[in-house]
Amino acid sequence: MHDLVIYGAGGLGREVAEIVRRINERHRFWNLLGFLDDGAEAGTFSGGLPILGGRSFAEEFDGPLDVVLSIARPSDKRAIYEALKRCPHVRFPNVIDTDSKLSSRIAMEEGGVVSHFCSLSVDISLGRCVFINTGSHVGHDSVLGDFCSVMPNVNISGNVTIGAESTIGAGASILQGRSVGSGVMVGMGTIVLTDVPDACTVLGNPARKF
Structure with a gap:
């Protein structure tokens, strides 16, 4: 299984978590670790999943990491994508x-x-x-x-x-x-x-x- 985090712990992020859950029901493909959110406190929860931290969690992760951007504002998506794209261990799967x-x-x-x-x-x-x-x-x-x-x-x-x-x-x-x-x-x-x-x-x- 691939380790995966969802970037954005709001309502859109919880919806994406449900998509991942439905995919995993058919084929156990992802190990959903939780959410990343630069505006939320690490150690809290959203939709029953932990908030792991912000961008630095992905940058410092030890091993391959799939990241799904659950952010509606296009300019914010671009900024986070371009920052994490510099990390060779980070991938952006299609969900x-x-x-x-x-x-x-x-x-x-x-x-x-x-x-x-x-x-x-x-x-x-x-x-x-x-x-x-x-x-x-x-x-x-x-x-x-x-x-x-x-x-x-x-x-x-x-x-x-x-x-x-x-x-x-x-x-x-x-x-x-x-x-x-x-x-x-x-x-x-x-x-x-x-x-x-x-x-x-x-x-x-x-x-x-x-």
Whole structure:
């Protein structure tokens, strides 16, 4: 078994722990040690699992260590990933819930998380540490850049491109063939019918910049 820690001890981290538990029910793959969290006290517990410390725990760990980033904010994910990537013993596995459906034709970089009841169609490309939350759909030929976070019940139609470090809010929908830039926040329930430029927030139906 591979030793594994979940970085982030909040609600999202507890959800990821459940994904790991469901995977282990089918195939005992990971030894889940607990959580890392720079803002929580080591020795306390979250969801019945210990908080082991912060980033230094992973950096100083004696042996191979799998780390799952359960952090929604893309810029925070990038910072932690880049710090730990310098550690040769740290790996970033892809964690895919057993209740999700993924095509065999998906290019997925390291560190991805796909929660339960998601569906990912054919010829999709996912960058590093992409998080796709419960009940979301990604259509054919879509591209999601590094460190994107997709919240629950999002519908990304076919041939959509989303730039790095963007967040797609719960219940949002993106029309086929559209592009969303890097560093974008798409608000909850937003309907994206036209291309969205970099580094902005869009809200509403249809989406408007704010």
